[in-house]
Amino acid sequence: MDRSGFKHFLPITLRWKDNDVYGHVNNVEYYSFFDTVINDFLIRVGGLDIHGGAVIGLCVESQCTFKASLEFPGVVDAGLRVDRVGNSSVHYEIGLFRAETDEPAATGRFVHVFVDRKDRRPVPIPASLREALEGITG
Known part of the structure; x- marks a missing residue:
């Protein structure tokens, strides 16, 4: 899938420490980018309270x-x-793109289950989060 298939974007500045001894971003950092774009979206758009929310x-x-x-x-x-x-x-799909390119350098999938903070049992996705997530479904 090219850039046009994604509905939300977050630019992430690469850091010196992201490179490995082979001169490219180490594979483990790609998963960090996945976490970053997803959680930034959930917090900023969906209103997820990562510090004190019940979910x-x-x-x-x-x-x-x-x-x-x-x-x-x-x-x-x-x-x-x-x-x-x-x-x-x-279920999320992620694409990591170099600036001004349409083809991804990497693609990924990521599945979240929303749970009660205390007992870690699955709970329905809160309405504000569901609305935000449905806004980038496609």
């Missing part, structure tokens, strides 16, 4: 397909869309 999202599945290297210095445009919203879970 939190737990990652139960993630996957990444590497297509091209990213390297410091630079900016990665993290694209986000929702593939499916369930009762307590959401």
